[in-house]
Each structure stands twice: as C-alpha cells, then as structure tokens.
Amino acid sequence: MAPKTNLQLIQECDNFPYYEDDSEFYERHMSNYHTFKVNGCNAVLGYIPNSIVEKFHWIENDWKVDSTARTVTLMAAPDAEPAVRNEIMTRLIAEAVRRETFEVLKGWRNEMYPIYAPGGKFLMEIERCASPLFGIITYGVHMTGYVEDEKEGMKLWVARRSKTKQTYPNMLDNTAAGGMSTGEHPYACAIREAAEEASIPAAVFEERARPVGVLTYFYVRDARAGGETGLLQPEIEYVYDIKLDASHTVKPCDSEVEDFRLWTVDEVRQSLKEGEWKPNCAVVILDFLIRHGILTPENEPDYLEIMARIHRRLPFPTVKFLK
Amino acid sequence: MAPKTNLQLIQECDNFPYYEDDSEFYERHMSNYHTFKVNGCNAVLGYIPNSIVEKFHWIENDWKVDSTARTVTLMAAPDAEPAVRNEIMTRLIAEAVRRETFEVLKGWRNEMYPIYAPGGKFLMEIERCASPLFGIITYGVHMTGYVEDEKEGMKLWVARRSKTKQTYPNMLDNTAAGGMSTGEHPYACAIREAAEEASIPAAVFEERARPVGVLTYFYVRDARAGGETGLLQPEIEYVYDIKLDASHTVKPCDSEVEDFRLWTVDEVRQSLKEGEWKPNCAVVILDFLIRHGILTPENEPDYLEIMARIHRRLPFPTVKFLK
Numbered sequence: 001m002a003p004k005t006n007l008q009l010i011q012e013c014d015n016f017p018y019y020e021d022d023s024e025f026y027e028r029h030m031s032n033y034h035t036f037k038v039n040g041c042n043a044v045l046g047y048i049p050n051s052i053v054e055k056f057h058w059i060e061n062d063w064k065v066d067s068t069a070r071t072v073t074l075m076a077a078p079d080a081e082p083a084v085r086n087e088i089m090t091r092l093i094a095e096a097v098r099r100e101t102f103e104v105l106k107g108w109r110n111e112m113y114p115i116y117a118p119g120g121k122f123l124m125e126i127e128r129c130a131s132p133l134f135g136i137i138t139y140g141v142h143m144t145g146y147v148e149d150e151k152e153g154m155k156l157w158v159a160r161r162s163k164t165k166q167t168y169p170n171m172l173d174n175t176a177a178g179g180m181s182t183g184e185h186p187y188a189c190a191i192r193e194a195a196e197e198a199s200i201p202a203a204v205f206e207e208r209a210r211p212v213g214v215l216t217y218f219y220v221r222d223a224r225a226g227g228e229t230g231l232l233q234p235e236i237e238y239v240y241d242i243k244l245d246a247s248h249t250v251k252p253c254d255s256e257v258e259d260f261r262l263w264t265v266d267e268v269r270q271s272l273k274e275g276e277w278k279p280n281c282a283v284v285i286l287d288f289l290i291r292h293g294i295l296t297p298e299n300e301p302d303y304l305e306i307m308a309r310i311h312r313r314l315p316f317p318t319v320k321f322l323k
Numbered sequence: 324m325a326p327k328t329n330l331q332l333i334q335e336c337d338n339f340p341y342y343e344d345d346s347e348f349y350e351r352h353m354s355n356y357h358t359f360k361v362n363g364c365n366a367v368l369g370y371i372p373n374s375i376v377e378k379f380h381w382i383e384n385d386w387k388v389d390s391t392a393r394t395v396t397l398m399a400a401p402d403a404e405p406a407v408r409n410e411i412m413t414r415l416i417a418e419a420v421r422r423e424t425f426e427v428l429k430g431w432r433n434e435m436y437p438i439y440a441p442g443g444k445f446l447m448e449i450e451r452c453a454s455p456l457f458g459i460i461t462y463g464v465h466m467t468g469y470v471e472d473e474k475e476g477m478k479l480w481v482a483r484r485s486k487t488k489q490t491y492p493n494m495l496d497n498t499a500a501g502g503m504s505t506g507e508h509p510y511a512c513a514i515r516e517a518a519e520e521a522s523i524p525a526a527v528f529e530e531r532a533r534p535v536g537v538l539t540y541f542y543v544r545d546a547r548a549g550g551e552t553g554l555l556q557p558e559i560e561y562v563y564d565i566k567l568d569a570s571h572t573v574k575p576c577d578s579e580v581e582d583f584r585l586w587t588v589d590e591v592r593q594s595l596k597e598g599e600w601k602p603n604c605a606v607v608i609l610d611f612l613i614r615h616g617i618l619t620p621e622n623e624p625d626y627l628e629i630m631a632r633i634h635r636r637l638p639f640p641t642v643k644f645l646k
Contacts (some may be wrong), residue, residue: 019342020638120624122368186620191544210616214630236627238620291614293533297509301643304559308536311634315343320624 003273007302012279016218040078046135085124104227120320135232143174143240160258186238209242326596330625339541369458408447427550443643458555466563468498483531483581509561532565
C-alpha cells in the first residue's frame with residue numbers, strides 16, 4: 001500500500017462535500033438527504049439519507065415527513081419539555097429495533113447523546129448508536145499524553161485498540177478518548193476517560209492536562225465504522241494535551257486497550273503513513289504535531305487545507321456550556 | 324461602550340457571509356460580486372464588488388468582462404509566464420492610479436503579493452494595496468512573545484501601534500507581524516519581522532519560536548481599514564509562539580511600534596473586552612489563549628464558533644510550499 005499523506009488521513013474523516021468546491025454538485029448531493037427538524041425550531045439538526053427515511057416506520061402525529069421539502073419533523077408541541085421529544089424518538093427507535101430495520105441499532109450502547117437548538121438550548125437526546133441515522137452532531141474528548149525526553153525529544157503515549165473491539169479493532173488510538181453523553185462537560189468527560197482508559201489518576205490529569213482546542217469534521221461512515229454505510233456523523237472533539245513525567249507509565253485499565261507504547265515522533269509519523277491509526281485519532285495526532293511545531297507550513301504541503309478541514313464549521317446548532 | 328465578547332471580536336474579522344447560515348441570502352449576496360479569473364484556469368481567485376468592476380478601465384484584449392456570468396478574466400494565453408499576467412495587471416492598476424479612481428491605491432506599498440492556481444502554482448502578483456480590489460487571498464505571519472513568570476503566571480508581550488500609522492493607529496498589536504510578499508516563506512518572514520519590529524535577534528527566534536498553526540478568516544473591509552469599504556480581504560496568517568526568558572526585553576526597532584508592555588493574561592483579556600486591539604491581532608491572541616488552555620470549552624460559551632471561524636476554509640486556491 002502506498003504511504004498515506006496527512007491530507008489523505010484527514011479526508012478519511014472529513015469526507016462530506018463542501019459547497020464552495022462545486023456548488024452544483026453540492027446541491028445535487030443534498031437531494032439525497034432529508035433534513036431533520038423538531039417542531040417550533042427552524043434550525044436543521046441533522047441530515048437523514050433518503051434510503052433511511054424510507055425504512056423507518058414514522059408514526060403519524062409523532063412525525064411529519066414532507067418528501068417534497070425533504071424534511072422529517074418531530075411533532076412535539078413547540079414548547080414541549082425535552083422528555084416529550086425523547087418519548088417520541090424512543091418509540092420510533094424501539095420499533096426499528098423490534099423489526100431489525102437497521103444494522104447500526106445492533107450496536108446498542110445504552111448511552112444517550114444530546115441534541116441542541118440554536119443558542120445551545122438542550123432539545124432532546126437519542127441513543128448513541130441511533131445518532132448516525134439522523135446525522136446529528138456528536139461530541140467527544142481526545143487526549144494525547146506526551147513526554148519531553150532529554151535524549152530522544154518528544155515522545156507520545158500511543159494506545160493499541162483491543163483485537164476484540166467492535167469498531168476499528170487492533171488499530172492505533174490516542175492516549176484516551178470517549179463520547180460525551182447528555183449533561184456531561186468536556187473536562188469532566190476527559191478526566192473520567194483518562195482514568196478509565198489510561199489509568200491516569202484525576203490528580204495527575206488536573207495538574208498536567210490542559211484543553212488546547214476543538215476539532216470538527218463531517219464524517220460519512222464507511223464499512224469500517226460498522227453498520228449501514230453512507231450515514232452521516234458530524235463530530236466535535238475537544239482536545240487535551242497531558243505533559244507527563246518520564247517516570248509516569250500509562251497502562252490500560254479497562255479491556256478497550258490492548259497496550260500502550262511510548263513512541264518517538266518519527267515512529268508516530270511512520271505509523272500514520274502506514275494507515276495504522278483509527279481515522280479520527282489520526283486527526284488528533286496531526287493537530288498535536290501542528291500545535292507543537294513538528295508539522296510546519298514548510299514541511300507539510302497541505303498545511304492550510306488540513307487546518308481548515310479539521311476545524312470545519314458544521315451546519316447544525318451546537319452546545320454552549322454557559323458560564 | 325459595552326464590553327466586547329470574544330465572538331464579537333472574531334466577527335469583526337470574519338464577516339463575509341456563510342452559505343450554510345442562509346443559502347438564499349448567500350446566493351443573493353454573491354450577485355454583488357464578479358469573480359476574478361485568469362484565462363486557462365478554471366478556479367475563482369477572488370471576488371470583485373460590482374461597483375469596483377464598473378470603475379476600472381478594462382483594456383480590451385487584456386481583459387474579458389462578462390456581466391451576465393459576472394466574471395472578470397485576465398486574458399493572457401493559458402500557458403503564459405507569470406510576467407505576462409503581471410504586465411497586464413500593472414497596466415490596469417497604473418491607469419487607475421493615474422485617474423485616481425480608487426482611494427486604496429493612494430496607500431501604495433511597493434510590495435508585491437502573490438496569487439496562486441489550484442495545486443499551489445504561482446500565477447502572478449499584484450501590488451499589495453491593490454489586492455483588496457480583486458478580493459484575493461493575502462498571506463502574513465503573526466507572533467506572540469510570552470514569558471512564564473513564576474509569581475504572576477503567563478505574561479504576553481503586547482505592542483502599541485504608533486500614533487502616526489496609516490491604519491489602526493494607537494491600537495494594540497501582536498509582538499510582531501507582517502505581510503508575506505511574493506516568494507517569501509512563513510518562517511523567513513517571521514524571523515525578519517521579529518527582528519524588524521520587536522528587536523528579537525534571529526538566534527533567539529530560532530531557539531525559542533515555534534510554528535503553532537494558521538488562522539484564516541474572510542474580512543470585509545470597513546472604514547478603519549482605510550479606502551473604499553466593502554472590499555474583500557480573505558486572509559491567511561501563519562502563527563508563531565515565542566517563549567522568552569523573563570530577562571529578555573522586547574523593544575521597538577522601527578517606527579511602527581510606539582512601545583511594548585509585558586501584560587498578565589488578565590490585563591490582555593481586559594484590553595480585548597475594551598476593543599483596544601487591531602481586529603486581526605485580537606484573533607491571534609484568542610487563538611493563543613485557546614491553545615494555552617486559558618480560554619476553555621467551559622469558560623467561553625462561543626468556543627466552538629470561534630474555533631471554526633478562525634480556521635475558515637477559503638473558497639480560493641492557496642499557496643503550497645513544496646518540499
């Protein structure tokens with residue numbers, strides 16, 4: 001296999017078309033989707049492939065499907081509480097599970113993901129594995145543990161995913177990462193995942209980790225993600241750097257990680273070229289290498305395109321953590 | 324004056340509309356512009372306001388203006404050398420200077436800015452002050468000198484612009500910054516500006532500065548930029564952090580800077596709220612505060628919108644520094 005360029009790694013995660021690249025193609029492409037809305041809120045919350053719209057058993061009164069405007073609207077009263085919308089969604093998904101309509105619903109997580117209105121108002125939630133059916137934004141945290149070695153320079157703590165993981169088994173992963181469920185805040189999620197996945201104690205995280213930005217991309221799911229292909233997964237990943245002591249050893253805690261290795265930047269870059277990384281973890285590493293001055297405008301010909309693509313402005317409302 | 328939010332500061336720099344916010348408004352808005360092209364290259368290189376197209380004296384054979392398709396095309400042969408395109412552009416601009424057609428041309432810089440084709444091929448160049456008439460991408464570098472003070476925490480070297488500067492007199496500015504002319508690379512430009520504007524010796528820069536990313540935004544010029552308003556200035560700013568010793572004093576070198584002060588993060592944040600910063604320098608500071616974990620997802624409600632807006636994917640081809 002030819003070595004992958006860094007831009008190719010980005011393109012594996014950010015592969016939904018851009019209007020500005022070819023507006024006619026984009027508009028034609030958009031006719032493959034229904035927009036997902038809730039009654040009383042003008043914003044589009046996600047895109048649902050037409051093929052998925054056809055397979056759901058939409059319950060009248062609960063849902064309004066307009067195949068001309070290509071919209072699917074959840075019909076709770078405009079001023080309904082989130083719980084009312086949740087019930088309608090749960091009813092729909094439960095029926096799809098019963099009928100075994102969708103592959104992705106076989107990966108039930110029992111974890112709820114939030115959906116927000118403009119201004120960051122919490123609208124409702126949806127079971128994690130059902131979220132790509134509606135193409136809503138999902139939120140997560142990723143963190144990179146690293147060491148400044150006096151002799152060998154910077155080294156990164158790299159995880160190898162367990163061989164038995166449902167998705168991307170045996171691929172390389174960030175030091176720790178995880179999805180944010182309803183109500184969770186990025187920092188709290190990061191501190192939990194650091195402990196659960198990489199045995200990093202909360203006190204170490206609090207002293208040594210810092211938030212360094214957020215990465216966003218618009219992912220069209222392929223076979224490696226499992227389940228139906230072509231589902232949309234616009235993602236927001238809050239990113240943390242953890243500068244660890246050379247004496248600190250990162251070790252697995254739960255069964256999700258096979259092992260950890262402390263790699264030089266050259267070893268990391270070689271493994272990226274060889275396509276060994278889970279796609280969205282490669283994005284996190286590339287951002288790390290850019291922020292730490294290892295990838296530069298002069299040594300990475302696609303520097304500009306990479307930076308814009310991993311900070312994509314998504315076309316849906318997003319969370320606001322209010323002060 | 325009400326204190327400015329960080330998002331408001333970003334909006335002052337990134338104020339060209341987004342297709343995804345309101346596609347009908349966007350398309351109506353685009354009818355105010357002609358696209359700028361060169362013969363033989365399919366890409367759009369910039370947007371020219373219709374009011375500017377009307378005022379230029381387009382020379383037949385040199386230029387093709389199509390008011391139905393709303394395109395202005397520079398008609399050198401498709402395989403022409405850049406010098407041929409440059410001559411055509413120079414002829415047009417010289418005539419506009421002679422007739423005093425445009426205010427912006429009174430700020431002649433005698434500095435050439437490059438224009439690239441897709442793939443990063445150098446197409447031609449244009450006098451710096453004329454570039455907003457064509458709405459082409461311009462490139463620059465910005466850097467932030469900072470100190471880790473044991474008692475007071477992080478402090479930033481902030482410049483006050485000279486009272487006599489043509490643009491944004493007396494406003495706050497980054498430690499050093501400057502535009503990249505044809506042929507210049509970011510690192511070389513940064514090292515030059517650090518010496519010229521902040522008396523930072525090349526050896527100090529080489530030891531202590533690192534490239535940390537690139538900021539991009541689409542600026543619609545207002546009165547503060549000088550000259551015609553409504554001209555477009557999509558910008559790309561390569562960003563550097565310079566971690567200085569507490570003993571190092573940053574001092575002005577040329578006449579562009581009034582003085583430097585070493586400010587705490589709180590002092591910097593207060594001055595941002597008070598609107599004291601040149602708009603695109605505020606963007607650089609906000610990115611710095613995010614990368615250094617001072618602005619966080621939890622304390623900045625517009626974290627996501629800010630990060631996407633300052634890494635905007637511009638709709639024109641960009642430079643590639645080839646390895």
